[in-house]
Amino acid sequence: MTSSALGECLDLVLEARLDEALDRLAAEHDGATSPGRRARFAAVAAFGAALAARHAAARRWAELARSQADDAASLAVTTAAETFSSCLAPPGDGARPSGELRFDPGWAEEDACVVGYLATEAAMSSGRLGDAEAFALAYLDRTWEASSQAPLMARIALARALVFEGRVADAAEAIAVSRVEAEAAGALPVRMLSASTAAYIEALLENVGETERLTAFVVALDPEPSSYVTVGSHLLCAFGLGAAGLTDRAAELVLRAAGGPALPRLQTVDRAYGYELLATAAIERGDLRGARAWGRRVAPLQIHDMAAAAVERTLSRIDVASGHTESGVERAAVSAARALVAGGRLDATRARVLEAAAHAAAGARGAAVAGFRDAADEADLLGAAAVRTWSARELRRLGRRLRPAAGAGWQALSDREQQIALLAAEGFSNRMIGQALFLSERTVQSHLSRALAALGATSRAAIPASLGRARAPIALDGLTERQQQVASLVAEGCSNRTISQRLGISDKTVEKHIQAIFARWQVSSRTGIANRALAPLPAPEGRLA
Incomplete structure (x- = not known):
């Protein structure tokens, strides 16, 4: 790895060796020979002081960096440090950002490596999720040598941005890569933040056991967190427990990690989330006061x-x-x-x-x-x-239910919905099903709509194929080759227009083939064709004669 004094200092910060990092940064600042170089070290010192919750020092370092910055990269790193510091400090106590966050991957290795990471974290801390994602993606498109920990943290920041943007699957993919990287080369804070981000994502995916396992892992790594990153890791685990419905445990973790009711160890936005968890737990306990x-x-x-x-x-x-x-x-x-x-x-x-x-x-x-x-x-x-x-x-609680998620499958249906789906698949009308099961046609249609959604079927005729995709079709006896093709597509739930497009024939010709199939097989509906084209379905309870 190429030696980089600025990158080495940033790694000390990200490893939570904050006293050592700040001493080194002060020495590097004093020994630098140009204002722009001094500004870079001052900006990283402001970032480190903010992580250490030394907000007055962070503000002084940021002001010093602003006074010395004299080129694009030094101005950009100063703005990133100011923005980050302003978000972590109590309102009014942080640095005042001047300028817009920016990052140019084409800058020199050391500058681009440090500025890109700080811009990503600053955007994330200030709630600019789209900017955080854009910075992280541009940053991760390069391989960096100036810092070992910043690229690992940038990938975690990407996963955090994605999950809050609501792109849970993408976030899960990013954090899976991060977990491997963090355990291979990450310092303790990186490992904790990666695992805690995964804990929250797993909770959203309803993998509660994995959320609890990852939470136990994070707490075991640092039972008494004190740095910004390690405290934030505990908080992300609390978010996961809250999302999993374990609200009391989430509230307990927030109070323990954040240093008591004032949550002094958290940055402002994290305090807002922490208080949301605490208020929710109190309401669920009936403690309105x-x-x-x-x-x-x-x-x-x-x-x-x-x-x-x-x-x-x-x-x-x-x-x-x-x-x-x-x-x-x-x-x-x-x-x-x-x-x-x-x-x-x-x-x-x-x-x-x-x-x-x-x-x-x-x-x-x-x-x-x-x-x-x-x-x-x-x-x-x-x-x-x-x-x-x-x-x-x-x-x-209102006596209503959601439609099953599209493609949720057979197991997502109630016994009654399964029964009606099987009867509909055999070609029975809503009226006939209702008469047999002593239900109104409207109730039958409601159950059938839920079944179609869960099975991913577009029509009644598609139900047999949706239920029997693992079954081998039986011989399409008595049909011409073209009629067999049409029958198979009808069994898949295809419309006449879709069949005509697939086979390169007109809609009118498709209809003629379907009428011929009706006559040959002595059926009167597309569902009847589907039932004949596929192997038999399991007999539903309440089967009609």
């Missing part, structure tokens, strides 16, 4: 859109629990809007669940049902299974 106390602490923390979204979610919960449902609805809607401004689709979806819950508490049943279903659909798109389950649970 305690929840209101957490609400008073969280209210001033709206330093940017993502922080404001967390504040409004917390206050919405408290308002609803206090009977102030109208303001609860309004706060949840504001939270969703603020999260979307920052690109936080996951947090926006969580806010929509709260908005629907507020409608339910206000007695607005229709708005609540629609809200829960919309939130569940959005959670499904994001891959946030835990949020979808939360919506489904709230909807069940």
Whole structure:
């Protein structure tokens, strides 16, 4: 690895060897021969002091860097350090950012390596998720030699940005790579942050056992965290436990890691998230007075859109629990809007669940049902299974259910839905099924719609193929070769237009072949063709004669 004094200092910071790092940075600053070079060391010192929660020192270092910066890279690293410091410090105590975050991968190795990483973290800390993702992707497109730890941390930052943007599958892929890298070459903070980010993602995927395992791993690595990264790792594990419904354990972890009720070891936006967990736990315990106390602490923390979204979610919960449902609805809607401004689709979806819950508490049943279903659909798109389950649970309290997720499969259906799907697959109409099962046609159609969604079937005729894809087709006896092709495509649920496009024939010719198949096989529907073209289905209970 190419020697880089600035990169070596950054590695000391990221390894949480903060006293050693700050002493080295001060010495390098004093020994530098140009203002721009001194500014670089001062900016990294500001970053390190902010991580050490020495906010006055971080501000002084940032001001010194600003006074000495005289070229594009030194100005960029100074802006990144200022932005990061301002987010970690109590409101008004941090450095004041001057200029926009920027990073040019084409800069010299040392500059690009250090500035790119700091810009990524600064964007993440200030709630600019899209910028954080863009910086991280550009950064990870190069191989760096100036720092060993910064590239590892940048990949974790990418995963964190992706998950809060609501791209859960992409985040899971990024963190899987990170876990391998971190265990191979990462210092303790890198290993902890990678594992804790994975814990949160696994919770969203409803892998609760893995979330608990990773949380135990992180806590065992550092039971009494004190640095920004190690404390933040405990907090991410708490997020995971909260997403998994283990709210009391999440609250306990927040208080222990963050240093007590004031959460002094957390940066501002993390304090907002921490208070949200604490207020939620209090409400679930029936401690409304305690929840209101957490609400008073969280209210001033709206330093940017993502922080404001967390504040409004917390206050919405408290308002609803206090009977102030109208303001609860309004706060949840504001939270969703603020999260979307920052690109936080996951947090926006969580806010929509709260908005629907507020409608339910206000007695607005229709708005609540629609809200829960919309939130569940959005959670499904994001891959946030835990949020979808939360919506489904709230909807069940209203006596309603979600449609199964598209392609969820046979096991996602109730016994009644399976029964109706099998009868429909045999070609029976809704009226016939309803008469046999003593159900209204409307109820049959409702069950059938859920079955079609779960099976990924576009029509009744596609149900046999959806249920029997593992079965080998039986002989298509008595048909011409072209009629066999048409019958097979009908069994897949294809429309006449799709069949005509696949076979290169007209819609009218397809219809003629279908009528011929009806006559040859003595069936009267496309579902009848599908049943004849595929092997028999299991006999449903309540089979019609």
